[in-house]
Amino acid sequence: MMSILPSLGFAGIGLMGLPMCQRLLAAGYPLTVWNRNPAKCAPLVAAGARQVATAAELCQHADVVMLCLADTAVVREVVFGPAGVVEGAKNGQLLVDFSSLEPSATREMANELMEETGMAWLDSPVSGGVVGAEAGTLAIMVGGEIRNLERVRSVLLSLGQRVTHMGGVGAGQVTKACNQMIVACNALVIAEVVALAESSGVDASLIAAALAGGFADSRPLQILAPQMAESRFEPVKWHVRTLLKDLDTAVKFSREQGSATPITGLAAQLMRLHGGQGFLEKDPSTLVQMFRAPDSTS
Known part of the structure; x- marks a missing residue:
């Protein structure tokens, strides 16, 4: 039937x-x-x-x-x-x-x-x-x-x-907050890594391939690192404001639960700083701009 x-x-x-x-x-x-x-x-x-x-x-x-x-x-x-x-x-x-x-x-x-x-x-x-x-x-x-x-x-x-x-009810949202904590912190570190490689004369476009399969590998690394290295910020696939909203949610909830989330708190502040510089509606791949030297042409 x-x-x-x-x-x-x-x-x-x-x-x-x-x-x-x-x-x-x-x-x-x-x-x-x-x-x-x-x-x-x-x-x-x-x-x-x-x-x-x-x-x-x-x-x-x-x-x-x-x-x-x-x-x-x-x-x-x-x-x-x-x-x-x-x-x-x-x-x-x-x-x-x-x-x-x-x-x-x-x-x-x-x-x-x-x-x-x-x-x-x-x-x-x-x-x-x-x-x-x-x-x-x-x-x-x-x-x-x-x-x-x-x-x-x-x-x-x-x-x-x-x-x-x-x-x-609510357990799905707690899990998503945990997911976003990992994703956002990962994105910020990847931005730091790409900027550091560039300033050191290393070809940052090779970072994702070089680290593939190792302990540092992740889907965000494979997606974001090449975009950051190429300054390929369009099309926007997700928004800085979304990550910031989810980080704020995670910090607020952790406070309600009496749980310490200092790394997530720092990530929220960095994301807020980046958003405040005109990037709220931009793709998180733009986070690399926060760590590049002001005179960088990358």
Whole structure:
């Protein structure tokens, strides 16, 4: 017997949301989309998606409503604000949030949504960037009830190569914060390394290949080091402001837990310094500019 695919709603058609929705459509899922800038939905509508005018309307057409939004404040507005998800939510529906948010706020919002509507919440932040979203190779870390995860596991596997249940609501966000701590600190060290190699007369474009397979190797090294060495900062695949937001989230949460994160705190300050110099909307590969000599022509 042929199984019936769940109908999906998706809010947040940005750098990550667009390719994720394109994969869902390619997998055959009925998809309804909404975005604060409606024009960004155009390529999805052309590919067969239905577009609605409000987030609340997503619930009329979808068993599962998915979010991929900028930060905690935006998610709160889209879910609980005027014409938000809460106004259309029904008991038994499921919200899956791919955004990277504050763990404590996620737990509060999940409890509020359940109490008001009976709609359950899975926090399911992702790692892998735009490249991973396009290829369907994201790592997805999930917080929430396992029975709710099983309802959408096949959907998530259309988007990622790995889906891991980390615990109750908020556990996915804690895991994503840990992920971003490693990624951001790694990116800053890679920037230091490239700048040091350049100032020493070493061909920095060879660093990634030279270290491949060794203990210093990583996906960020293989992606960022060549970009930094070539000063190849376009196209923007992710934003400095996103890394800064996630670092601030990690530092705030660690403070709430009484846990020491001094390296992450320093990384947040360096990222804030870089962003304050006009790089908030730029790619993190631009971090190398912070460590290059002022008269560098690289």
